[in-house]
Amino acid sequence: MNDVPVHAAAAGSAAIRVRGLERRFLSGGQQLEILRGVDLDVAPGEAVAIVGRSGGGKSTLLHLIGLLDRPDGGSIELEGIDVGKASRRVRDTLRRDRLGFVFQFYHLLPELTAEQNVLLGAMIGVSPFQWMTSRKATRAAARELLERVGLADRANHLPNRLSGGERQRVAIARALLRQPALLLCDEPTGNLDERTSGEIEELLLAIRRERGAAMVLVTHNLRLAHRLDRVVRLEGGRLHAVQAPGTAEGAVPLTMA
Ligand SMILES: Nc1ncnc2c1ncn2[C@@H]1O[C@H](COP(=O)(O)OP(=O)(O)OP(=O)(O)O)[C@@H](O)[C@H]1O
Numbered sequence: 242m243n244d245v246p247v248h249a250a251a252a253g254s255a256a257i258r259v260r261g262l263e264r265r266f267l268s269g270g271q272q273l274e275i276l277r278g279v280d281l282d283v284a285p286g287e288a289v290a291i292v293g294r295s296g297g298g299k300s301t302l303l304h305l306i307g308l309l310d311r312p313d314g315g316s317i318e319l320e321g322i323d324v325g326k327a328s329r330r331v332r333d334t335l336r337r338d339r340l341g342f343v344f345q346f347y348h349l350l351p352e353l354t355a356e357q358n359v360l361l362g363a364m365i366g367v368s369p370f371q372w373m374t375s376r377k378a379t380r381a382a383a384r385e386l387l388e389r390v391g392l393a394d395r396a397n398h399l400p401n402r403l404s405g406g407e408r409q410r411v412a413i414a415r416a417l418l419r420q421p422a423l424l425l426c427d428e429p430t431g432n433l434d435e436r437t438s439g440e441i442e443e444l445l446l447a448i449r450r451e452r453g454a455a456m457v458l459v460t461h462n463l464r465l466a467h468r469l470d471r472v473v474r475l476e477g478g479r480l481h482a483v484q485a486p487g488t489a490e491g492a493v494p495l496t497m498a
């Protein structure tokens with residue numbers, strides 16, 4: 242699986258190019274039109290925040306970009322690859338090697354230690370032989386990442402022995418193991434107290450700068466959103482540009498819809 246040349250087409254391409262994206266759900270016999278033609282461009286290394294009311298479809302959009310779901314219409318290109326037309330193998334490889342996910346509720350496996358959780362993503366789709374030959378280096382990389390997120394002494398702890406902030410640090414380390422070009426974060430600080438939330442926010446922003454990865458971050462925290470390069474609001478099933486506070490029109494509402 243390692244030999245699928247998924248970023249052969251990457252040179253000069255946008256990190257993300259979404260056009261006319263649609264997603265509908267059937268609920269109680271009713272058709273819900275959640276995404277009604279979403280367009281989004283994210284340049285390599287650019288960080289974009291998505292805000293919008295609860296239930297508006299932000300997670301739905303992130304899942305589509307993260308190849309965890311398929312749209313009902315429109316297209317998604319990641320690093321120049323049209324993922325709607327790509328084989329399952331290419332999608333799986335892209336997801337494992339080019340994308341990193343950080344979710345609100347961490348999604349750690351409870352029976353694995355912090356280090357094993359970090360390693361897990363790297364093991365998916367890898368043959369036993371590949372794993373045997375790469376295991377030592379991958380474990381060293383996992384240890385290094387745990388150290389980077391401030392958890393060097395927690396590598397052997399199970400998630401239930403870690404605080405919320407520490408669990409999110411493990412999730413961030415896990416997201417980074419394959420050196421993703423694109424970090425997808427869905428309310429990464431949404432479940433944490435104010436102080437811990439601030440620490441995780443600083444860590445995420447620092448890591449993005451260090452790695453030069455592009456980022457799409459969904460948040461209800463407008464202050465965090467405006468620390469990114471650009472803010473867009475998901476409303477009525479489409480994305481709309483949001484101006485930075487204090488710019489000419491200054492018409493940015495500081496509370497969420
Ligand atoms: N698999 C599904 N089947 C049916 N309805 C769904 C499904 N997934 C999402 N929905 C609906 O789509 C809408 C958008 O959900 P989504 O989770 O994307 O919202 P959100 O903007 O992330 O909200 P929040 O800010 O609360 O996280 C909701 O009304 C939700 O109930």
Ligand SMILES: [Mg+2]
Binds near residue numbers: 299300301427
């Ligand atoms: Mg959501």
